[in-house]
Amino acid sequence: xxxxxxxxxxxxxxxxxxxxxxxxxxxxxKVQKLAQTKLTYPLYVKSDEGMIEMYQSQDEDTWDxxxxxxxxxxxxxxxxEAATSKAELQNLLSAFPLEKGxxxxxxxxxxxxxxxxxxxxxxAKIYKTLKKDYxxxxxxxxxxxxxxxxxxxxxSKMAIVQHGENYLLNAIKxxxxxxxxxxxxxxxxxxxxxxxxxxxLELNYDLQEDEFVxxxxxxxxxxxxxxxxxxxxxxxxxxxxxxxxxxxxxRAIYSKIMLQQDISNVPISQHIILAGEEIFVNxxxxxxxxxxxxxxxxxxxxxxxxxGIDTNYAAxxxxxxxxxxxxxxxxxxxxxIPQEKSFQNSNLLPTNILEAQKFHKITWHGYLALIAIxxxxxxATINHLELNQELKKVKQMQELSKSELTAIESQHQELLQxxxxxxxxxxxxxxxxxxxxxxxxxxxxxxxxxxxxxxxGKMVAAxxxxxxxxxxxxxxxxxxxxxxxxxxxxxxxxxxxxxxx
Numbered sequence: 001x002x003x004x005x006x007x008x009x010x011x012x013x014x015x016x017x018x019x020x021x022x023x024x025x026x027x028x029x030k031v032q033k034l035a036q037t038k039l040t041y042p043l044y045v046k047s048d049e050g051m052i053e054m055y056q057s058q059d060e061d062t063w064d065x066x067x068x069x070x071x072x073x074x075x076x077x078x079x080x081e082a083a084t085s086k087a088e089l090q091n092l093l094s095a096f097p098l099e100k101g102x103x104x105x106x107x108x109x110x111x112x113x114x115x116x117x118x119x120x121x122x123x124a125k126i127y128k129t130l131k132k133d134y135x136x137x138x139x140x141x142x143x144x145x146x147x148x149x150x151x152x153x154x155x156s157k158m159a160i161v162q163h164g165e166n167y168l169l170n171a172i173k174x175x176x177x178x179x180x181x182x183x184x185x186x187x188x189x190x191x192x193x194x195x196x197x198x199x200x201l202e203l204n205y206d207l208q209e210d211e212f213v214x215x216x217x218x219x220x221x222x223x224x225x226x227x228x229x230x231x232x233x234x235x236x237x238x239x240x241x242x243x244x245x246x247x248x249x250x251r252a253i254y255s256k257i258m259l260q261q262d263i264s265n266v267p268i269s270q271h272i273i274l275a276g277e278e279i280f281v282n283x284x285x286x287x288x289x290x291x292x293x294x295x296x297x298x299x300x301x302x303x304x305x306x307x308g309i310d311t312n313y314a315a316x317x318x319x320x321x322x323x324x325x326x327x328x329x330x331x332x333x334x335x336x337i338p339q340e341k342s343f344q345n346s347n348l349l350p351t352n353i354l355e356a357q358k359f360h361k362i363t364w365h366g367y368l369a370l371i372a373i374x375x376x377x378x379x380a381t382i383n384h385l386e387l388n389q390e391l392k393k394v395k396q397m398q399e400l401s402k403s404e405l406t407a408i409e410s411q412h413q414e415l416l417q418x419x420x421x422x423x424x425x426x427x428x429x430x431x432x433x434x435x436x437x438x439x440x441x442x443x444x445x446x447x448x449x450x451x452x453x454x455x456x457g458k459m460v461a462a463x464x465x466x467x468x469x470x471x472x473x474x475x476x477x478x479x480x481x482x483x484x485x486x487x488x489x490x491x492x493x494x495x496x497x498x499x500x501x
């Protein structure tokens with residue numbers, strides 16, 4: 001048996017809160033449960049801005065300290081009232097297994113502003129223009145806004161700006177905390193009532209391209225007329241009724257329809273679908289409209305053509321009952337098939353919630369993708385480690401090669417020094433070395449030279465006019481070069497030493 005997917009649509013209209021539980025299995029969608037409650041007080045504390053402005057406009061000297069006490073008491077009372085309503089909401093929600101599926105909810109229509117953009121315009125330009133020209137600066141600074149849009153037709157888009165926080169969303173988040181850590185809520189989307197009703201029409205009815213359809217929704221606070229041309233939004237108009245009398249409500253709404261038809265100059269009343277609270281969606285309203293409409297015009301309560309009813313919940317639901325839960329059913333329906341092309345895919349769920357839920361939205365194919373990614377990363381890591389090992393080996397070899405190269409260079413230097421020494425020995429003594437040798441030789445024969453020089457000195461003194469010009473040695477002895485003006489002196493000098501000549 002295939003898996004069952006659950007979705008919950010939560011819709012607040014004034015003090016009324018309605019919940020629709022839908023399920024999907026094997027492509028078949030069914031309504032499983034519908035329930036509602038009426039809160040005693042609002043879910044949030046709302047200060048009286050008029051009283052605060054009056055208080056702030058007074059001069060300090062005229063301030064009445066009792067005014068602050070009154071405001072404090074009002075705030076405390078409102079906090080107590082909000083706590084009471086949150087407890088009532090929790091009691092309603094506890095009847096649903098919210099942790100098993102995704103939750104989608106609406107936003108108060110009073111917090112919504114619509115802006116139409118004509119022509120081919122990108123989402124980026126819509127966001128930029130809204131932030132620059134339409135969203136107040138204090139909301140931009142506080143990031144107290146949400147932006148969405150939907151395709152109005154082929155040539156225009158309708159932008160949506162949510163001003164302020166979503167009090168219903170905040171209350172549900174607080175309730176989840178009180179339920180404990182085991183209760184984890186997953187949110188699908190937040191949409192305006194108008195977008196939800198358009199989605200319900202587009203999925204639930206086969207509309208002709210040129211057919212005009214008017215959906216009238218009359219709730220406790222939220223009342224609107226939505227005109228569709230085929231599957232494209234044509235126009236919307238608010239319905240304001242200052243009476244609670246059912247008969248007066250019917251007359252006022254029908255008059256509003258005729259006025260809008262005259263203004264638009266198109267037959268918006270040719271097909272009317274009724275939805276909303278029992279005060280409007282009833283047999284009397286049906287008969288009143290039928291009496292005033294043309295014979296060929298079509299009138300019906302909202303029906304569910306493309307989803308069924310879980311027989312464990314009810315054998316069947318009347319169209320009037322379905323009409324009263326139109327918006328929460330639409331919210332849950334879109335949650336089950338979010339990729340359906342027929343839907344207007346705006347989503348006012350805060351970005352921080354969407355980002356926080358991304359981890360929890362992994363389906364079975366997501367786990368397969370994670371396993372594949374893990375395997376890829378593991379293989380890449382192993383390859384990386386192997387490459388690192390190879391790199392270390394190469395570096396070690398490089399270090400070893402460097403050491404060997406250094407040793408070889410050292411040996412080379414030693415060999416060069418030895419070669420230089422051998423070359424010196426081979427080429428013989430240098431001039432400097434020869435001079436040293438001569439000096440050493442002279443030092444060794446200094447006594448002989450002393451005798452020679454002494455004899456020569458005596459001879460020069462005895463035989464004047466004689467000059468010695470050179471004295472040198474050779475292998476056989478030594479030679480004296482001299483000149484004189486007397487030839488006889490030559491004989492005397494030749495006989496000074498033995499074997500002289």
